[in-house]
Structure formats: C-alpha cells, structure tokens
Amino acid sequence: MGFFNRSYVYQILATNTASISLLIAGCWIAWPSVMIKRLSDENPDLENIGIRLNKYQVSWMVSLLDLGNAISPIFAGILVEKIGRKSALLLNALLCMPTWFLVISKQIPCLYIARFFIGISKGVAYTAMPIFIGEISEHNIRGTLGSIPSGFQMVGTLAILLVGNHVSYNSLNIALSLLPVIFFLLFMMVPETPHFYAAKNNLKRTEKSLKWYRGKKKDVAEEMKSIVEKTQEDLKSKSGYLELLTNESNRRAFTLVMAASLFQRLGGITSMITYSSTLLPKLDNAYFGPDQCILVFMVIMFLSNFLQAPLMDILGRKPLSCFSAALGCLLTFSTGLFYLYQTELSNYQYIPYVTTLLYAGSYYGIGCLPNILVSELFPINVRCQASSCASVALAFGSFVTTKFHILITKSLGQHVIFFIYSSVHLCSVVFNYFYLMETKQKTLAEIQEKLNKRTRNKK
Template identity: 35%
Template sequence: MKGYLNFETGGRGVGGTGLSATIAVIMTGNAMGWPSPTHPLLLSPNSPIPGMTTDDTSWMISLMYFGNLFSPIPCGYIMELIGRKYTLLSLNVIPLTSWLLIIFTRTTTWLYLARFLAGLWLGIVYTVVPIYLGEIAEPRVRGSLSTFFAIMTYVGVLFEYVFGPYVSYNSLAGASGFFCILFYLTFTFMPETPYYLVKMKKIEKAREALFWLRGDNPDVDVELKNIENAVAQQMANKGTLKDLFATRGNRKAVVTVGVLSILQRLSGIGAMIAYTSVTLPKGAIHHVSTHQCVIVLGTVWVVSTLISSFLVDKLGRKILLIASAIGCALATFLAGLWFLLDAKTDIDVSSLNWTPFACFLLHGFFYSIGLNPIVTTIKGEVFSASIKGVASAVTSLMLAVASFFLNKSYQIFADEIGMYANYWLYASGCTIAVVFTMTYVIETKGKTLQEIQDKLNGIETPLKNRETIVSKL
C-alpha cells in the first residue's frame, strides 16, 4: 500500500496519528447529525423539552453554526501559541459540556447553549485539524490523509442516524459524548506536527515526531532539513491579519480556501444533514421509513468519501472538485424542480415522490467525492507557515457565516417562497464552484508544501528539482 496510508505497528505512523486526530471530527459529525433523528421527537407531544415549535428547532439547529462564528479567530492564535495538539486536547472540554447539558437540562435555553458550545467546537476543529493533517503527511499521501476529515465527519453523522431513532434521547447524547473521552485517551499519545516544532525551534522534538510518523526512514533528516528551510523561508512575515494579503501567494491561498469554503456550504450539505428527515415526502420509498432513507443517505456519504480517498492523490484535486460541483448542481436543480412542480403547479407528482430522495443520493455521492474532502485537503496545503493560524481561522469564520445563514434561512425560504428556492440556490452555488475551480484553483497533487507556496507566488519549480525533492520525501 505504498503511496496510500500506512498504519504501522502500535498505532505509530501517519495513518494511526491521523485516525486519532479525526476522532475530533467524528464529534463534529455527531453534533451535525444529532438534530435529524431528534427533530421529530422534540416536536412531538412526548418531547423531552415540552413546548418546542418549528421556529425553536430552527434556532436549535442554526445556533451550532452561530457558535461556530466565535471560535476560529481566537483558536487560530491559540494553536500558534501552544500547538495544534494541545489546542485540541485542552478545548475538548467544550463538546463534552455540550452533551452533558443535553442530558441534564430540559429547557430550550439550555439546549440553545449546548448547541452554541457544539458550534464552538466545530470552529475549533475546522481551524486546527486540517492544518494538523496537512503538516504530518508526506506529499504522496497528503490528499488521502486529509479525506479522513470528511470520512470521519460522515461517520459521526451516520452514528446519529443509525442509533438516534432507536435509543432514548439521553442514551444518544451519552453515546455521542463518549467520543470526547475516546479522543482524549488516544490523541494524548500522538505527536505535535514537525512543522510547528521546527517553527518553535524544537528541532530534536521535530526529529522525534518525524520518526514517529515515518518509522525508521533513513531520509527523516533530509525531510527535517527541508522543513527547516521551508519554515525559515515562509516565516519572513509575522502572521498578522495584514500579512494575509502581504504577498501574492498569501492572497491567492486565502481567496481559494475562503471562496471554496463558502461554495462548499452553498452546495446545500448542511441543510441536507439537519433537515432531511423532515424534508423528504412521506412514503418517498415504499416500505422504507424516512429514518431508513436517512441512514441510506449517510452510508452513501461515507462510502463515496472512501472512494475519493483512493482517487484524490491519483486524479488530482481540481478534476474531482469540478466533477463534484457539476454533479451537485444537477442533483439540486432536479430536486428544486420537483418541489416547484409539487407546490406551485397542478401537476400531480405523487407518483414521483422518490425523486427528492434520489436527488439527495446523487448529491451525496458527488459532494463526497470532491467538495467535502478536497476543500479540507486544500486548506491544509496552501497556507504558508507564517499565516497558518490566522488564515485557517479567517477561512473557518467565512465557512461559519455561510453555514449559519444557509441553515437558518432554510425554513424561512421554504415557508415564504417554497422549498424549491433552497435547492435552486444550491444549484447556483455549485455552478459558481465549477467556474471558480476551473479558472482560479491551482493543482496541489504530489507537491511539497514549499512547492505549493512557489506555485501560489508564480514561481515555477524546475521539474528535475521537484522530482528530486518528492523522491526524497
């Protein structure tokens, strides 16, 4: 399996380390997926929180994305101060508190606070984990490793979909909170990234981290020297907000990740994760309940992302992004068309009730092979060492703003205009993503982090030198 993820004995190596880090991502998937199975329960006469309305549940869903607005910027500075690893470990108390509030409180106010805290963790994870994964991986497997992020998000969502309808409200929250404990117990033993350690001038610790990640590789010292040279070159700027736009490369990196993050949310995935169970027409598939349809959808997300992990370092980032956006545009346009015909015309489409579900499956497949995993991959690759913290924070904030608006507006658009408006908005966003990727995004497949910086700054690395660097890594 050379060239793919290498799981070494005892959990050492990039694969084991990445797997442990992405348990934090499962926790964000838990929080994203939790509303889908609990939404109908919260609105029922037997609701654990009496008196909840559709407006209350809309706020309950969107407040997670509102909380997401407040953590990226401070988290970006924290991870530069104490490191990627200890930022995640120390702030792990936030999602644990969120699940405890859900278990032990029974008012909308406390539920809102719990969801706000879940949003804080979402912002932390989207700021730190892509950088962590990008910095521990070799160029030939960096894309595959980064797809762990998307896979584990869906694993967390699917966990909620599978168990949520069949266990109690408290049991689901307790089981979800267990991932916080599992993350702490496993990630405690993982190394800090070599890039961060070199940046902090802890060269011997960086060497130890590389031996952990690469095994007994005789080229570790060569890679360490390359990292030292890259960090020294990239640390010419101080890493302030002003420095985000100080060089051509920094500007292009921030625009690339920021716009892709917004377009990723504008594809409609947030609404589909949270609202599918109440959006699908009743009896969409004969003899299959809505909850079972949602489980099938979650399974498609996981399997499709696994497919992407095998393709991303072979086909490249751009071609998968373009194919993904085209597929999502087609799926959301057709879903919007069905909702328009159903609500705004006299055409009887009841015999085609399966159409939205089929469109959701199509969207899930295409979104999961490109827009979801690859945006995270690119985020971990394109920022220079001097601005990684602040740039990751700013682009996470852009993602949070888009997520909050789109999730909060979903029910408003459905009520005031029609459900079709949401899905045609998503189709428009996906179309823009195709054009933006074709005209602006650079290909990062197989390049070292320094080569990516050179490309962003318009500096072409001679092919012979590039092949020498990659072979050594």
C-alpha cells in the first residue's frame, strides 16, 4: 500500500500536528546563528538590544538549551507515562509560551533562563514524540512517519535563517511567541494514543482512538485485540529505568538507541548549524558567504529528509544509516584536511562550503534513526523510560559539541574538531554494521519477538 493510502490520512495529520512542537525547537536551535553577531561584544549594538555577550557568555547562551534538554527527559518520561503522550505535549506548549518574552527583557540572566527552559521543553517533546508516533502508526509507514518530526525541526531552523537577518530582534521574538499557541489549539483536537488507553484498561477509549487513526470504515477489532493483549502482557513485567538494564532484550535495545543518539549528536550536527555562519571562511564572491551557506544547508537537509523518508521503509534502517554515517565520516575528514592546510589552499576557500552542503544531504540516515528506534524497540512498560534516556543522550551530545566546538577551534584550530567529528562517524559506521538490528516492515510485536529470540539464542 502506498504512503498516501486513505486509511493513513489521520495518522499523517496527527504526526504533522504533533511535530509543530519540534518546529518550535528548530527555531530556537537556529536562533543563535542569526543573533550571535547582534549580541556579541565584538560588534556594535546597532539595534539598541541592550545585551552584549563575550565569547564565554555566547557559549553558555548557546549550550544552555542543550543542558536543559539533558535534564528534562527523566521527569518527562514520568509525565508521558502518567498523564499521556498528548497531555504531555500540550503541557509542554504552555512551558514554551513565556520564553520568547524573556528574550526581549534585555537582561542576560533572562536570556539564559529562556534558553534553559526551551531546552526543558525540547526534552519533553523529544521524549513524547517517538512514543506518540510509534503508537499511532501502522507498521508499513512507521519509519516514514518517524522521520517527519525531524523535518519540522528543520523547517523551524530554516525559517529563522531565512527571515532572522531581515527583521528586528524584538519583532522576530514576538512573532515566534505565537507558535506555541498555534500548536496548543491544533493539537487539542488530536486523540490520545490507543496504547495509552489500553495501558489504563479503558477499552472504550482504546477502540475510539484506534478507529480515529485508522479511519472509521476500517475494521480494527483484530488490531485492538493485539494491542490490548500485548499491552497488558508487557505491563505484567517490571517497569522503571533499572528494567532497561536488567532485562537482556531491553538492554540490547537500550544499547542500540543510546549508541545511535550519541553518535548522531557527537558527530557535530548541532554545532555546525549553530556556528557555521561565523566560522566558515569568507569568499571573494559577494553573493554567497557563511550566512547563505547555512541557509542552503538547511534547505538541503529539509529536502533530503522528505525525499529520503520512504527509503527507511524500503531499504531499511541498517543500510541507510551505515551509508549516511560513512559519507559523514568522509566529508568531515575532508573539511578537517582543508582547515589543516588552509594556508596552502587559500585559493580553494569554497572547499568547506562544498563539504558542509554535501554533509547536509548525507545526514538523513543517522538523523532520524534514534527516534525511529525508540518508537520500535521497547515494550510499553519501559517505552517512556527508554525515550527519556535517548533524549538525555541526544541533549548531552549537543551540549558537549556546542559548548566545546568554539573553544576547541579557538585554541587548537578548526581541523581538530572536524577530525573528532569524523572519528565519531567512523565509530557509528562500525557499530551500525555489526550491531544494529533491522526492523523495517515489522509490527511492534514482531520486533519484540525478534529481540527476545536473539536473547535466547545468545544464551
């Protein structure tokens, strides 16, 4: 069945609506790219913003988002489990609403608080989204739907890069404060997942939710029976974070997800988006420079996300992630070589532009892998805990790279940081090739059976 089969309409609609929460996060990720120059104490305050930041304050301003992101998923997992996936995302929207106004308060501590709180919000969204999508989607399109949130995050990032340099500091922040309100009003109309209702033993709402997501004309009796039986069976097992490590099949799944999350972010994607506009070499061409490059970078990432999304369900998770990581390794190593021999290559300043843009096109396979694996590999009794841990790993990777990227480049040179990123991608290739389990076209029950079978075979 094709992706645009009529029975998939409400699953696609719900996924796109929920993904607005990551569009908001994408806006905040790109925000420093257009604001660092305006806020830096190295440049005059032409807009009378009233805030001047030195390089250490800039690094904290950028990385505090990821610090908040790293802290929040633990309690976010509890929230998602207790009040539901939908309610957690709605509550998250309320958390986002005041942050843009903190930014225009002309106080550095308020700027820090806003970035930290939006990091908390991002952690909640990253925890809830994979669970929400995994529980509403049919197995034939789960991989494709799982890639949509990252596309929305890129839309948010791209939007800031497109308009951020052309509007005032205050106007941009006030306009963006409307996004959480829009998300809240739209997502109110989307039902909770059938798995959550099944976990609460509310069969009437389970059926109603499932019929909404599958279309009223589709017979859901067999699927509902499978969901209820599997959910109740899983809930008989122990839950909690310790169960991720003590249960062997959960431990295998946990290792796969944590590795995919750390490799993705320690590969440098967040710091590339954040700092490329200030660190790429200037070109003689007056029409194309660092600002234009990062804009094209996000356009390529956005297009490749949607053009390659069906490949997750056609080629599979393993081949696509290995290919993506291998290309990332080659391109970041090439970028490092350029910066190492930049003096000798003074006539070839366009090289890091080419490698950076090619990296954007190669990122998809490793970019959406963590969210897809979180939605597929865990039984419901530990799904929220697993998603929380993955969010922490993603945030930790982003925090490390955004905090130390600019400090390493200033003290050791740009080539060092790109060689580090290349090494991370190489480790990702090796790990995915030997250890990643293929899950394409399998139901959640079939994946659990495969994990348990591998565990029994090892014994």
